[in-house]
Amino acid sequence: MGIDSASLAVVGGSGFDDYPELNCLDSFELDTPFGRAAPITLGELGGKALLFMPRHGPEHKVPPHLINYRANIWALREQGAGRVLAVNAVGGIRADFGPGRLVIPDQLIDYTYGRDHTFFTGAGAGVAHVEFDQPYDEAWRNTLLAIARRNGWDVGEGGVLACTQGPRLETAAEIRRLKNDGCDLVGMTGMPEAVLARELGLAYASLAVVVNWAGGLSAQPITLETVFQQLRTSIIDVKRFIALLLASL
C-alpha cells in the first residue's frame, strides 16, 4: 500500500459518520494531551490505505461547538496523517452553490467563539502566530481540483466558507450579513479544525458539501429531513471522489 495514501486522512462530517466501504485494517481510540479523540479507522480501499475519522464521533453524538478539535487533529498527526481532506456539510449562499454542489473553498471567515482554537496556549506550550492568509493548503487544494477536472467533475473551485458557532442554523439577517461579508458557504465545523491542522503542519483542505440553501435564501424552510436526504445523495458523490483521489495517489 502506498505510503502517500497511508498519510491521507479523511475527516467525515454530518452524514459521513462511518465508512462501511473501507476494509478495516486497524482502529484507534486515542487519548491525547487534550483528551480523547474521535475514533480513527485505518482502512484499505482499492489497494490504498486511508485514515478515516468521523469528527462528531461514531454515532454523531458530539455537536459542532463541543467537538474536541485539538484532540482530533493531534490524534490524526499521531497516526501519521500528512494530508487531511475535511468533509463539511454546509449551507449554500452563493447563487451557484445550491444543494448537491461540492465545493473546495479557498478562504474562510471564523465566526465561532469559546472553542479551544490553538495548541499554542502560552507557558510550556509556547506562543506562535501561524501564517493563515491562505487557510487551506494550496498544493493540496490544487491536487484535489486537478483530480476533479481530469475526471470531468463540476466541483466549485474556491469560495469563502463562513464557520458559525451553531448548533442552531442562522437567521435570514445573519445570512445577509455573511453575504455582505463575502461568504459563499456556511457551516459549523470548518474552524478551528483548519488552523489546528496548520499549527501541526498538516496539509488541510475542505470538501464542502452543500446540503441546503442557507437561512432565508429559499422559500422552503430548512428541515432536518431534507438536509439528511441531500446528505445521503451527496455522500455517495463524496465517496466516489475519494475513490478517484486514492486511485490517483
Ligand code: HPA
Ligand atoms: N448553516 C450552518 N451549517 C450548516 C448549514 C447551514 O445552513 N447546513 C449544513 N450545515
